[in-house]
Amino acid sequence: MAGCDLQHQLESMECHFNWELDCSPSSLQKLQRDLEDRLRCGCNWMRHVYNDLGYVLHVQGLKDEALEILIKGQTYIKTETTYHGDCSLLMNQANMAWVYYHKGELEKSQACLEEVARLQKEFPTPEGSQMHPVLIAQKGWTLMKFENSPKRCAIECFKMALTGNPEKKNLHKGLALAMEKSYTKEDFKGNPGLQREVIDQLKKARDKYKNEDVCLGALYLVNSLACGDMCEEALDEANKLADKLIASGEISGLSNLLYLLMARLKNFDKAIEVTEKMLEMFPQSTRVKRNLANCLKRKAFLLPKESEERLPLLKRSSDLSKDMNPTTVKDSLDLAKLHACAGDNDAAEHQYKSLLDREEQLTDAEKQLVLLRYGDYYMFHHKSPNLSVESFMRAVNIPAEHRHTCIKRLVHIVRYGSHERCEEICSFLLNLLCESCRDIGELFLRK
Structure with missing residues (x-):
């Protein structure tokens, strides 16, 4: 009976375990690798990383590893004396309660829930709100990371969080990214004004950061170019963003900038130059290596087969991909194709057969x-x-x-x-x- 009561309490908590997050096994592996990379290289939202990674590990059956990460997250959050840090501890403790519950350690699970109750009293939900604004925002950020989760729910999360904090710039950024990620070309066809709404929100968020956020700046240009705007100044603006990224000493925004340079501006040399510099700064980063491998591959595939430059680009791309020890099916298939295009049929054959060997x-x-x-x-x-x-x-x-x-x-x-x-x-x-x-x-x- 006590176990049933405990489960009922757990199911009422606002945390990853109750948000119906959905992701394929291969995407979970990729997400795990990206989150671990952010822990190694640092980012501006480490509180979220610990909670996300703890849940991702648990879903893959790695309960001990999940608990270890959540405990590290608890320590990290407690070192932050900010109001938001204390609120983030609510989610951390709720996630930890679930992990202890699944491990059969019910007393420890109950202790975490008691800590959640204490924090809820200390940081009550504002009158008229169903959920604390900080938790609503964290839910929005989390929904965007999981492959099959409802991205449009993230839009609503950030809108709700903004009603209580209309000047908070990271909430404007969250809303802009959620809108940009949620809507497709088909949505824009059915509602011509929708893409302009996305662009306006990206600009609003970008201006909140005084045009210093590379991610927002790149996505603003990508969407503006899609509407036929900013065509003349786009290259100069992209070069400025590249300089800002390198000067920032952070990886955040790199993939968005590379999409702008390659998909919209077709400037593969600049994309490679930027990513090479980022690799010098972050030599162990799997995200940077993956992006550089992609830049080299995309440039190579545009060159004629007889070009002398093509083979070295493909070889370097395959070496970088192999160095990352791909775990997802897609990454393994991409590596096999790279080996084949580089003329290494033995390596390609080995890659395909290793996938078929684990067919089950x-x-x-x-x-x-x-x-x-x-x-x-x-x-x-x-x-x-x-x-x-x-x-x-x-x-x-x-x-x-x-x-x-x-x-x-x-x-x-x-x-x-x-x-x-x-x-x-x-x-x-x-x-x-x-x-x-x-x-x-x-x-x-x-x-």
Whole structure:
């Protein structure tokens, strides 16, 4: 009975465990690596990092490691004598109570809840609010980090937090980032004024920071350029942001700046130059290494295959990626492709086979993506058409999101008409169709 009462108390707490955070296993691994990188290299929101990382470790079954991080977070937060530091301790203690509960240490869990109750009395929720503004804001920041969590709820979190703290610049930044991350091109098509709202909020937040925040400055330019604004001054502004980033001695804003330089301004040399300087400052940072590998790869893929510059860029990119010891399926596949493009087929083959060897640990979507990429490798790099067909057929039999792409690969082979297994492939594809559709399907394949 006491255990049930304890669980009921835990479920009423505002913390990560009760916010329905959702993330795929591979994305959790990537998030863990990024959060650990921020602990090593430092950032402006360490209180959040400890809470986020503690939850991420727990979700992956690493309960002892999660507790260790949360205890370190507790120590760190207590060294901050600010009002916000004490409020952050509320979430830290609620998360810790959950971890102790799952470890079966109910007395320690109850002790954490008693500390939460004490802090709630010391820092009561303002009248008319359902939740303390600091906790609302922390919930907003947290929702933005988890892959499948409702990003638009983060927008509402920051709006609610701003009602009590309208001048707080980090809340304006949170709202701007939540809006920028939540809305898509499809949203903008249906509501032409929405993108202007996002740009206006980015500008408002940027001005709150006196144009010194690189992340906000880069995203403001990215969205302005998408609307046809600031085209003439964009390059100069981007160069100023790059100088500010290097002078700041912080990594925050790097990925946003690189997106501006590469995706919008097509200035790959400047992107590489900035990231090389950041790597000199943070030689152990996985985020900087990943960004530099991406810059080198993207520049290489734009060069003609016969370019002498292309191969060294791909080799350096693959070396950086390998040095990071990729753990996610996507990162491992990207590394395999880099090896193949750099002409190292043995390394590419090893990477693909190591993924297939742990097939049982992959989700259907991940398994299908591995087989699709493996088939592409055999088709375009290894020139083994039979093996590519086998891989595509296996992928088609998995009911996941890349199935249509795999079918298109096989249809292309049939319609090209030179493969010795065209009849077999055609029959395989027709068997996927319902009986009434097979005649139409056969006509389509034979065209």
